[in-house]
Amino acid sequence: MKPFKFSFLFLVFRFLLLGCAALTAALAPGLLRLAAIIPLMLMPPAKYFYCLFRLRELSCSGLEEAADFILGSGSFFTGMLQRRAEIISFLRETFPAPPSVVAEIGRAKGGALMLLCRAAARDALVISLDLPGAIHSGPLPFINKGSWRLPLLKAMAGPGQDLRLIDGDSKSPFCAALFEKALGGRKLDLLFIDGDHTLAGVKSDFEVYSRFVKPGGVIAFHDIQPGLEEFGVAVSRFWRETALPGVRTEYIEDPSQVSYGIGVLRLPV
Secondary structure, three states, X not given: OOHHHHHHHHHHHHHHHHHHHHXXXXXXXXXXXXXXXXXXXXXXXHHHHHXXXXXXXXXXXXXXXXXXXXXXXXXXXXXXXOOHHHHHHHHHHHOOOOOOEEEEEOXXXXXXXXXXXXXXXXXXXXXXXXOOOOOOOOOOHHHHOXXXXXXXXXXXXXXXXXXXXXXXXXXXXXXXHHHHHHHXXXXXXXXXXXXXXXXXXXXXXXXXXXXXXXXEEEEEEEOOOOOOHHHOOOHHHHHHHOOOOOEEEEEOOOOOOOOOOEEEEEOOO
């Protein structure tokens, strides 16, 4: 069955099921009303396995198709706090050839990780370092925790890609050592920093992990556009006030937008 047919049928089934449950809960007495909540309880597991199925199906897809799912029907379990136009333009325009060694700091639901995998080479090494449930991992950080997320995350990598997942505080020397071990002596083509958004946090991530990026490689920062400073977001301040070596490029969809935006730093050769 083709993906779009599967998605459409699943959507129709979901609304029919929810409609029947709501009607029964409203009109039926006693035990029938109690039984009406069963379909509602079954919906999250059904959605989970649907997402797992689609992620595996999309593991060889292009950026556009993957983004459609991440920002659409898969957003609850696998979404991302990115502007579509910004991250797709960044990934397409920054690398003339797919990068072979890629890493991100900050994973949240894994949506950006999915796109990094799609942009990377088919045999790429992809490292994702994250502190699950941390304050800057979305409006509901607690849903990004738990081993139940592992199948979803692992399904994001392509068949020939080597995905390494590291959970912990990026500021920890132990995590930095795990990161270095995962690289196995290789250097990064791309480091995407999207973790702790405080000034101290982004400064630490740059200082600790930039040494793993090869000459001529790229370090990208998310949320370089001002906004949300009251929540401790200070990436824009770091980006604008810090002397960084290399050539800068900015991907900002709307100059008046609050936060978001991707700053790209290409290191000297």
